[in-house]
Amino acid sequence: MRESEAFWPEWISTIRKINLVSPVATLLESVGPFKILAVQMLYISQPFLSSATKRKFDAMADLLGQEDELRDFVSRLKG
Numbered sequence: 001m002r003e004s005e006a007f008w009p010e011w012i013s014t015i016r017k018i019n020l021v022s023p024v025a026t027l028l029e030s031v032g033p034f035k036i037l038a039v040q041m042l043y044i045s046q047p048f049l050s051s052a053t054k055r056k057f058d059a060m061a062d063l064l065g066q067e068d069e070l071r072d073f074v075s076r077l078k079g
Contacts, residue, residue: 002069004059012077025074035064 015024031038042061046054063069 002062002066004062004069007056007059008073008076011073015077021077025077028070028074028077031064039064 015021039061042057042064046057049057063073
Protein backbone atom coordinates (compact mmCIF):
# COMPACT_ATOMS: atom_id res chain seq x y z
CA MET A 1 0.00 0.00 0.00
CA ARG A 2 1.25 3.45 -0.86
CA GLU A 3 1.93 5.69 2.11
CA SER A 4 -0.57 8.36 1.09
CA GLU A 5 -3.26 5.76 0.49
CA ALA A 6 -3.84 5.49 4.24
CA PHE A 7 -5.40 8.96 4.15
CA TRP A 8 -7.60 8.38 1.10
CA PRO A 9 -10.73 7.17 2.94
CA GLU A 10 -10.70 10.26 5.15
CA TRP A 11 -10.16 12.61 2.21
CA ILE A 12 -12.78 10.92 0.04
CA SER A 13 -15.31 10.95 2.89
CA THR A 14 -14.75 14.65 3.50
CA ILE A 15 -15.02 15.52 -0.21
CA ARG A 16 -18.23 13.52 -0.54
CA LYS A 17 -19.67 14.96 2.65
CA ILE A 18 -19.35 18.51 1.32
CA ASN A 19 -20.60 17.48 -2.15
CA LEU A 20 -17.47 18.44 -4.07
CA VAL A 21 -16.69 15.15 -5.83
CA SER A 22 -17.11 16.46 -9.37
CA PRO A 23 -15.21 19.77 -8.93
CA VAL A 24 -12.35 18.13 -7.02
CA ALA A 25 -12.06 15.28 -9.53
CA THR A 26 -12.05 17.75 -12.42
CA LEU A 27 -9.44 19.91 -10.71
CA LEU A 28 -7.18 16.95 -9.95
CA GLU A 29 -7.48 15.64 -13.51
CA SER A 30 -6.67 18.97 -15.11
CA VAL A 31 -4.09 20.70 -12.90
CA GLY A 32 -1.18 19.64 -15.10
CA PRO A 33 1.89 21.80 -14.49
CA PHE A 34 0.24 23.53 -11.55
CA LYS A 35 0.75 20.32 -9.56
CA ILE A 36 4.40 21.25 -9.15
CA LEU A 37 3.40 24.57 -7.62
CA ALA A 38 0.86 22.90 -5.34
CA VAL A 39 3.41 20.37 -4.13
CA GLN A 40 5.93 23.11 -3.40
CA MET A 41 3.32 25.10 -1.45
CA LEU A 42 2.54 22.02 0.64
CA TYR A 43 6.22 21.52 1.46
CA ILE A 44 6.81 25.21 2.22
CA SER A 45 3.94 25.27 4.74
CA GLN A 46 5.28 22.32 6.75
CA PRO A 47 7.27 24.23 9.39
CA PHE A 48 4.02 25.80 10.54
CA LEU A 49 2.07 22.54 10.96
CA SER A 50 1.60 19.98 13.69
CA SER A 51 3.18 16.59 13.07
CA ALA A 52 -0.20 14.95 12.29
CA THR A 53 -1.09 17.65 9.77
CA LYS A 54 2.43 17.51 8.36
CA ARG A 55 1.99 13.79 7.61
CA LYS A 56 -1.24 14.54 5.74
CA PHE A 57 0.42 17.32 3.75
CA ASP A 58 3.33 14.98 2.90
CA ALA A 59 0.83 12.37 1.74
CA MET A 60 -1.04 14.93 -0.35
CA ALA A 61 2.21 16.15 -1.92
CA ASP A 62 3.14 12.55 -2.72
CA LEU A 63 -0.29 11.99 -4.24
CA LEU A 64 0.01 15.06 -6.47
CA GLY A 65 3.52 14.09 -7.49
CA GLN A 66 2.63 10.59 -8.72
CA GLU A 67 0.46 10.54 -11.84
CA ASP A 68 -0.63 6.89 -11.50
CA GLU A 69 -1.45 7.36 -7.83
CA LEU A 70 -3.45 10.49 -8.62
CA ARG A 71 -5.45 8.62 -11.28
CA ASP A 72 -6.21 5.86 -8.76
CA PHE A 73 -7.35 8.39 -6.18
CA VAL A 74 -9.63 10.19 -8.64
CA SER A 75 -11.07 6.85 -9.73
CA ARG A 76 -11.90 5.93 -6.13
CA LEU A 77 -13.29 9.38 -5.49
CA LYS A 78 -15.66 9.08 -8.44
CA GLY A 79 -16.52 5.44 -7.67
